[in-house]
Amino acid sequence: MNSEILIKNGRLIDPANGIDKECDVLIADDKIASVGKVEKPVQKIIDATGKLVTPGLIDIHVHFREPGDEEEETIASGSAAAVAAGFTSVVCMPNTKPPIENETDVEYVHRKARQARKTHVYTMGAITKGREGVELAEMGFMAEAGAVGFTDDGSGVQDPAVMLRALKYADMFDVVIAQHCQDNAFAGNGVMNSGYYSTILGLPGIDPLAEEAMLWRDIQLVRKTNVRYHAQHISTAGSVELIRAAKKDSLPITCEVTPHHLLLTEECCAEYDTNYKVNPPLRSAKDIEALKEAIKEGLVDALVTDHGPHLQSEKELEFLAAPFGIASLECALALFVKALIEPGILDWPGLVRLMTENPAKIIGVDKGTLGVGKQADVTIIDPKAEYEIDVNRFRSKSRNCPYHGWKVTGKVEKTIVGGEIRFEA
Secondary structure (H helix, E strand, C coil): CCCEEEEEEEEEEEHHHCEEEEEEEEEECCEEEEEECCCCCCCEEEECCCCEEEECEEEEEECCCCCCCCCCCCHHHHHHHHHHCCEEEEEECCCCCCCCCCHHHHHHHHHHHHHHCCCEEEECECCEHHHCCCCECCHHHHHHCCCCEECCCCCCCCCHHHHHHHHHHHHHHCCEEEECCCCHHHHCCCCEECCHHHHHHCCCEECHHHHHHHHHHHHHHHHHHCCCEEECCCCCHHHHHHHHHHHHCCCCEEEEECCHHHHCCHHHHHHCCHHHCCCCCCCCHHHHHHHHHHHHHCCCCEECCCECCCCHHHHCCCCCCCCCCECCHHHHHHHHHHHHHCCCCCCHHHHHHHHCHHHHHHHCCCCCCCCCCCECCEEEEEEEEEEECCHHHCCCCCCCCCCCCCEEEEEEEEEEECCEEEEEC
8 A cells, every 4th residue: 555645736626625726635544644735755646637636425325235136236346336436435225135134234244345445335224124114123233333324225114103213213323314215005016107108108107206205204203303314316396395395494304316317207218128217216307307406406415326236137027027226336427417517507516515525424424525634535537538338347247227328528537545546547
C-alpha cells in the first residue's frame, strides 16, 4: 500500500463541507491528511486535471445474493462491480437464502467483504424472521453485530402492529427501519404497473395504491413514534405527495429513487422483455416527472441502484415467471447523469450529495465526506467521458441489464477505498 497519495488539480466536490473548487487532496495511510494546495514531494501523484474528485460514492440498496444464490452474485463479485462503479460503500439487503436475520448472518457478510478487499460492505438485517412479517427477528443482536438498519426488502411488512413494534425496537438501537412499501392486497400477483399497458399486454398489474397505501400507513406509525423511517425505491407520483406532506410536518422520514424509475416507463414492457421486470414496477411518464420534480425540490434523500442480479436462464422465462430485478450497479453514475444532470434537474454538487453525504446519514456511518482526518474513500470521475454500456464487460456475474448499448456520459476513473486504489479504469 502506498503510504501517501496526492490527488492534484481536480475539481473537489464535497457537499458535506460546502467545497466545490479546484484543489489538491493528500492521503496519508488511510486518512485524508489535507485539502488545499500541497507542495511536499509525494511518491504517488494522481493528476486529476479536468476530473471531479468526490467522497466515495455510497449505494444503500444492493443485492449481492450471498448466501444462497452465489451463481447470480457473490459478495466478492458484487464488491468488484461496486468499486468499478465508484462505490466505496454499499449496503446489502437481507433477502438472501436464508435471510440475514441474526448476528451470525451479519458477521458472515462482513467477513466475506473483508476477504474481498474491494469496497466497504454493510448490511441491513431482516425486520421479521424469514421475512414472513409475523415475528420480529433478533434486531438487538444484529445491531450489536453492525447491522446499519432493518428491512424485509422484497416484501413489505403487512401487519401494522408488527411494523409498530419494529419501529419501537429500532429506536432503542438507534438504527433506521427501511420499508419496501407494497400492500399485497393491492399488488396481488401483479408483474408490471397496472394500467393501459398491463391491460393490452394481458399481464396482471400492480396498482400504484399498493405502494401508496403502505407508505401512508407507515407515515401514521412514524407520526405516532417519531422514529427514523426510510422509504425504499419510491416510484409513484402519489408517493411523492405523501413524502412531501410528511416532510412538511418535519417527520423523520427519508426516501430513495433508482435510475430505472427515472429513465424507463411501463411501455418498455411492451415486447415482454423481462429485463424490464422490476419491483416496484416501471411506472408512467407522469410518475417519472413527479420523481424528477421531487429530486429538484430536495424531497428525495438518496439515489440508489437496487442492483438486482439474476441468471440469464431465469430472465429467459416468460414474463409471469421471471424474477424481478435489474443489474445496474456498474452503469449507475452515468444513468443518473443522463436522468438528472443532462436535463438540468441537478448540478454535480447536488448529485454528489445524494450519492455520498445523504446516504451516509441515513445509515448512520461516518462516511460521505473528504474532511481532514476522515477515512480516505475517494472517487475520481471524468464528467465528459462518453462510452457505450456493454454488459459483457460487467464485473458482476449477471447481465440482466436493459441499458446494453446505451451511449452515456460520466465515467469513474479511479476508486480509492481506505487509502488504497482499488479500481483504475
